[in-house]
Amino acid sequence: MPFGGAALDLVGVPLPEETSTAAKQSDAILLGAIGGYKWDKNEKHLRPEMGLLNIRRDLNVFANLRPATVLPQLVDASTLKKEVAQGVDMMIVRELTGGIYFGEPRGITINENGEEVGFNTEIYAAHEIDRIARVAFETARKRRGKLCSVDKANVLDASILWRKRVTALASEYPDVELSHMYVDNAAMQLVRDPKQFDTIVTNNIFGDILSDEASMITGSIGMLPSASLGESGPGLFEPIHGSAPDIAGQDKANPLATILSAAMLLKYGLGEEKAAKMIEDAVVDALNKGFRTGDIYSPGNKLVGCKEMGEEVLKSVDSKVPV
Ligand SMILES: NC(=O)c1ccc[n+]([C@@H]2O[C@H](COP(=O)([O-])OP(=O)(O)OC[C@H]3O[C@@H](n4cnc5c(N)ncnc54)[C@H](O)[C@@H]3O)[C@@H](O)[C@H]2O)c1
Numbered sequence: 077m078p079f080g081g082a083a084l085d086l087v088g089v090p091l092p093e094e095t096s097t098a099a100k101q102s103d104a105i106l107l108g109a110i111g112g113y114k115w116d117k118n119e120k121h122l123r124p125e126m127g128l129l130n131i132r133r134d135l136n137v138f139a140n141l142r143p144a145t146v147l148p149q150l151v152d153a154s155t156l157k158k159e160v161a162q163g164v165d166m167m168i169v170r171e172l173t174g175g176i177y178f179g180e181p182r183g184i185t186i187n188e189n190g191e192e193v194g195f196n197t198e199i200y201a202a203h204e205i206d207r208i209a210r211v212a213f214e215t216a217r218k219r220r221g222k223l224c225s226v227d228k229a230n231v232l233d234a235s236i237l238w239r240k241r242v243t244a245l246a247s248e249y250p251d252v253e254l255s256h257m258y259v260d261n262a263a264m265q266l267v268r269d270p271k272q273f274d275t276i277v278t279n280n281i282f283g284d285i286l287s288d289e290a291s292m293i294t295g296s297i298g299m300l301p302s303a304s305l306g307e308s309g310p311g312l313f314e315p316i317h318g319s320a321p322d323i324a325g326q327d328k329a330n331p332l333a334t335i336l337s338a339a340m341l342l343k344y345g346l347g348e349e350k351a352a353k354m355i356e357d358a359v360v361d362a363l364n365k366g367f368r369t370g371d372i373y374s375p376g377n378k379l380v381g382c383k384e385m386g387e388e389v390l391k392s393v394d395s396k397v398p399v
């Protein structure tokens with residue numbers, strides 16, 4: 077279904093009614109990254125990004141799971157020293173349908189001095205914090221049992237409430253070790269010692285920023301998939317990166333984040349864990365054979381384009397499908 081810039085070009089809006097309806101009627105949605113220079117000067121409601129925010133909000137997919145794992149094959153591609161990067165395996169649970177992205181009031185207006193002012197509102201209701209915290213506690217419970225809640229409770233009121241609600245829920249999850257960290261420290265700790273993190277839970281905007289940062293530990297933003305889930309209805313699955321307009325059309329983009337998002341779709345969206353594993357294994361196969369797009373290339377490997385990387389993964393998937 078057309079979406080983002082493609083939909084703007086086709087029908088003049090980033091999220092056409094038909095796309096929205098089809099998405100709601102689907103079992104799961106795989107979403108291609110949106111955006112690009114062509115639409116950057118559009119009015120806000122006619123920007124591809126608004127389509128993305130609206131589809132997330134319409135589907136109520138408040139829980140965005142962003143795994144960041146350093147694959148052994150890609151340790152050399154990490155921006156961090158080998159010993160720091162090796163073995164990193166974390167899950168960032170980002171709140172996706174609230175906070176400053178959606179808070180009211182917002183806008184650009186003229187203040188009493190006749191000067192233009194732009195403003196947004198960081199706002200969280202208790203139930204929004206509770207539901208994302210529960211997803212995070214459950215996630216941590218299935219992983220290594222450590223949850224770090226990241227906020228800015230030393231300054232922001234919304235973060236003070238965030239910390240209070242997360243702390244209150246901890247008694248329901250005695251098997252999970254909860255800690256709290258301010259976001260500025262978290263940004264630093266991520267590159268100092270990323271292995272200290274198992275599961276991170278944080279708000280919309282901090283999760284956006286920290287997940288891009290975490291991606292570089294894994295080698296590239298072209299490696300990070302995501303799953304956005306609600307309490308019911310279809311999940312939305314997309315890479316965490318954008319449309320990479322600086323390399324668009326050059327057959328250079330790493331397709332693995334999108335391919336791994338399809339694996340997350342199978343696992344979290346359809347409960348097809350075996351099929352998901354097949355895709356994840358196929359990605360590992362392609363990496364084991366030395367295929368690398370430019371963003372994860374290190375000497376001694378085979379530099380390939382987006383298309384060839386995709387074909388290699390496909391070949392491996394085909395070889396695994398029982399006849
Ligand atoms: N979920 C989404 O659809 C999504 C996410 C982020 C940004 N965007 C949009 O994408 C557009 C570009 O934004 P940006 O440049 O800030 O972020 P971006 O993620 O598109 O690109 C940032 C940098 O990472 C590189 N990169 C991204 N994906 C890559 C891949 N798969 N393989 C190799 N390199 C990759 C790009 O070349 C670029 O240098 C904007 O319009 C933005 O709003 C969309």
Ligand SMILES: CC(C)[C@H](C(=O)O)[C@@H](O)C(=O)O
Nearest residue numbers: 111125128129284316317318
């Ligand atoms: C394109 C933008 C609206 C989006 C976000 O900020 O959520 C993106 O950066 C992401 O991480 O999915």
Ligand SMILES: [Mg+2]
Nearest residue numbers: 284285288316
């Ligand atoms: Mg982002």
